[in-house]
Amino acid sequence: MRDFKQLAIGAAVAVGVGLTGVMAPAAQAQDSNYVPLLTYRTGPYAGSGIHIANGMHDYLKMLNERDGGIGGVKLELEECETGYNAQKGVECYEATKGKGALVYNPYSTGITLQLIPKASVDKIPVLSMGYGLSAAADGNVFPWVFNVPDTYWDGASVVIKYIGQQEGGLENLKGKKIGYIFLDAGYGREPIPLLEQLAEKYGFELLQYAVPGAEMQNQSSQWLNVRRDRPDYMVMWGWGAMNPTAIKEAVKIRFPMDKFIGVWWSAGDDDAAAGGDGAKGYKAMNFSGVGSDFPALADIQEHVIDAGLSSTDAASVGGTLYNRGVLNSVIIAEGIRTAQELTGKKVITGEDMRMGLEALDLDEARLEELGLKGFAHPMKVTCEDHAGSHPVFIQQWNGEKWQQASDWIEPMTDLVRPLLEAAAKEYAEKNAPWPARTEPCPN
């Protein structure tokens, strides 16, 4: 026992010594563009997080291997594990921002919200691709935040539009019941105001089913309620372990799967596969390519995965969430490339990156050039509109893999945009004094 105590004291001393190491300032990289990736491969949301992390990492790695980086400058990648935990998210941010970070992709609404006010101070843009704060689409108020290609409100309007198509027109929604099951957090609650507005406009009834984070895997009550209420459609805003559980429960109560539509974050391959045969017909929105049949993905396979430079399981390439990660990296890479073109510099800064993202124009031709024809809808970011409200399609699970099940559907921009602007204004007011945009939009 005495030895134990000595060991314990020794350990305490060792920790103290280690501390001095952390205090030493981190070295700055000068000959490369530094892209930190805040990822989570652990914790309750790892199931979704791993695929995203792999996709993001592999595409950028592939650019390094195949092209020697972007514009002749290598990318320096660093993953920092957040575990979807706000505390660790901030820690990762602080640890990496001093190294010349170009952009952050938090993949967590909570961490995004923490970074939004910091972005303008530290002059590093935040790219929350299809998540985070919807209001950030207003580039006048949030010059440093990008949520291309769509906000949750865009997504919610697309779902309703799609249901309208299925019913033969939005006017036929009158008297229908649409259920909304969501993760009971800011993420799941955000679409509610828009859905309520749409319900009023088109005369359908919106039924809400909240799933508390701690009860993600215990949803039988919610689905019993669904069974009792007999909604005509179900819409889901889920993440992590909530998705497979919900799909299983839906199968269990024999809900018609083709009338069950998830947001793009409820579109994982594993999520749907969990439901077994019964999940056949489940639908989800998506804005990134289906399948692995793209030249760029083949390059990833060749240069990264086969070369053993990644922990990605080859079979997961082409999965929805993997491709989502790839798309995220495509936007980063194109942002860097645009910034390099605009500034003429090879090694850029966060401020340059912001300009690059704001001038992002990923058109059909460019997508083809990248080897990603049809991988995503052409997207364009403008100074005013950082989301762009791009079209989204619906994909369907055939029991083995996802298949595209609809054309690109435009969000109801006319309805969403005023909401976004009002929300942005409200945010700025609540967080007064909110810093004004420093470089005005070129009109």
Added chain:
Amino acid sequence: MFYREAGQFKTSYKADQALFPILQDRIGMAVILIIAFVVIPAFANDFFLTSIMIPFLVFALAAIGLNILTGYCGQLSLGTGAFMGVGAYAAYKLTSIFPDANVIVMVLVSGVFSAAIGAVFGLPSLRIKGLYLAVTTLAAQFFLEWCFIRIPWLYNYNASGAIEVPRREMFGFIVTGAEALPITRYFVVLCITAGIAYLMANVLRGRIGRSWMMIRDMDIAAELMGVRPLRTKLMAFAVSSYICGVAGAMMVFFWLNAAEPSSYSIRLSFQILFMVILGGLGSLGGAFMGAAFIWILPVLLKFVPGLLGIDIAAETVEHATFMIVGALIIFFLIAEPHGFARLWQIAKQKLRVWPFPY
């Protein structure tokens, strides 16, 4: 040899009852304060301040809060996270209702709300003890977490469902919000934590502190000595929750900048409980040591390999951190169940008799 109290005579009870009756302890404390107030601000970089010192101080304060309840008054609580959340939400509401008031005052006032809520959930402690009480506090934890989500008024109906800290200034310095310099935030947090720790040391050496320990050590005997159990326990709940509330408010105002309900989840409660137990139940110094260990060790494990140029996958580090922290908790419990505070005492005792073994 260096730590010897022989020859230090007290000539008054006042001197004998001082916080640090021994000269060497006073010197040690002074050195720590100089390091905290002068050396660290002078030399530390932003990462060290924002990711190590500020969270460390916030957690140390929360650990002091829980230590009062669990370590001094003997009431096990698993609801610390939620009580911290009450403080955070109260401070957020207060700053949005009184936008011109001093934000530090608001943070300190917010603790009053968590004190009230804490006292309400402390009521069952009159009848319920030990692990059973833990369930009461778990009820508080889950119920309050639910409230943070379900009562939109608490977060001003933000679409994001989160609270975001606005910019506030004090004496010309920006103290909250993204523009606040780490050094400013560090000083605010340091002053609040050190101040509350000092005030609590006062309470703990007086009548009220003794009555808490009486309840902890033998509640029946305490009652027969004239201690009113309900009042005393509720006071412990209230004081403890007050401190946790202030810590929770500081957590969002001076550290995280924004918080979702999940920031105040059961995991936070456990984090604080670890700090208290590893630091040493019933020791203020232990709260600091426990907080340092539980917060700083994982940060070190996460970033030191990178600094040394060792390339390990981010998730492997995370897994290793979990394993190492878990194993160390077990190890330290086996080595010294009374925590770092007792290890420190043992070390002092050894120094006292050095070079003799006994």
Added chain:
Amino acid sequence: MNAFVADEALTPAGPQASGEAEVLLRVDNVSLAFGGVKAITDISFDILKGEIRAIIGPNGAGKTSMLNVINGFYHPQEGTITWRGKVRRKMKPYEAASQGIARTFQNVALFKGMTTLDNIMSGRSLKMHRNFFWQVLWRGPAEREEIEHRKKVEEIIDFLEIQAIRKTPVGRLPYGLQKRVELGRALAMEPELLLLDEPMAGMNLEEKEDMSRFIIDVNQEFGTTIALIEHDMGVVMDLSDRVVVLDYGKKIADGPPEEVQASQAVIDAYLGVSH
């Protein structure tokens, strides 16, 4: 609530000195049962101011239960307790403490995590009144109050000759000393009535002598009324002014030691005659 604490408890006045002794506490027809088990059946006796009253009886006779009834820890189903001439309503133990009843316990019930000094200081809880906000500030009133009470406690420490263990956590003390600290803690309350539950159990002869001396000194010097439970008959007969004998929860004898010692019922109870 705890305002009334008699200072005259300190003025020395033995019962033998004053002829017409005042009844400090009277127990009338008290019965106590736990579920179906009767612990005490219809017991009455009184305690005079300034005397040493012994309660004896075989194991399980209900002695400790009796003490628990007196200091409000158990509530008898029947009967009344009269304290200083007033019938006492059902009350909490801390109320009994504030009226001036202190006690020690059969199995030492010290606060194990605290030092000797703090344990005895804890006996002063009822007499210290500075509220939380003064305590937080410490400097000023709270500190003065603490020092004032510290002086009283140091007197008790001197009286019990335990100066050397002042700063020792009580958990590390030997049993005999723990009993002494417990007595000190009870004395710190400056009680009018001191209940001692087997103060000498498990002690060796020397320790017993010390303890007996302390008990007599407390009674004589401070004039504190004492009710004690003890198994050592020699000690009981030497110390006490009057003795109550319980057996199976019933009172079987009451009177001066020599009278009780001669009672046939008592002899039967101790020697074990079948009932």
Added chain:
Amino acid sequence: MLYDIFIDPFVQMYDMPDFFLQVLWEGFVAGILYALIALGFVLIFKASGVFNFAQGIMVVFAALTLVGFHENGVPAYMALVLTVFVMGILAYGVERIVMRPLVNQPEIILLMATIGLTYFLVGFGEFVFGGEPKQMITEELGLPTGSTAFEIGERGLIILQHIDIAAAVIAVIMVTALGIFFNKTRIGRALRAVADDHQAALSVGISLNQIWAIVWFAAGLVALATGIMWGARSDVSFALEIVAFKALPVLILGGFTSIPGAIVGGLIIGFGEKIGELYWGGLVGGGVESWLAYIIALVFLLFRPQGLFGERIIERI
């Protein structure tokens, strides 16, 4: 408002009896699963006075091990056997490394040690098996997967999942087996002796270490069964750990040392939660399931601090 609270829910129950039965069934199944988790706690608490916080993670760990073996090409039944073996090693390791050095420590220290164990197992489990959720190998283990629907009247419908029925059956078998084990075997008797009094048990020559290893192993088996059942309902991931907290209110109701108590407590919580959520939860916006169980336990405690099967506590000095 009063109507909504006191009358409407009962009207609903009467109007849709099939749905009410379905709710009861779901409550029953949830209750069985809670009871299984609580059972693991009870086993260890009974024999060693340790409140084993790691039971929740042991459930995940057992299920992950099983699935992990199978993913690496081990046939399902073989994987099951290997998992049992792993749980045995875990039990032995815990006894040897954690419990033995901590004998005679206060309960809060032991509780902390098990929380430390939880951390370790989380890290270890993710390290070995990865963090992504896995699917339980339900079919491979020969467990039924489909469901049977009973149609009652015109619109009445009750759906019973076969896996849920299997869960109930397995729970019953486990409880019976444990009952027989405790009451009829030599080790079982020793175990009860240890539960009553460590010192006395030691003095009649019972090896505490052996007994502890056995109860941890038994708890590991219970964890495995629980893991398979929960895993089949959702999937196997670390998020499941939080569900294990539900065992606490169950234990409060049933008492920390009573096996039948764990079952009854689990069922009360299961029924209470589902009925509360479905008939009253809507009044406050739903999602009350996350705390209802604790509140039920709390209210219950205020009236019966000793639990459902505990004896009245008489305080002594």
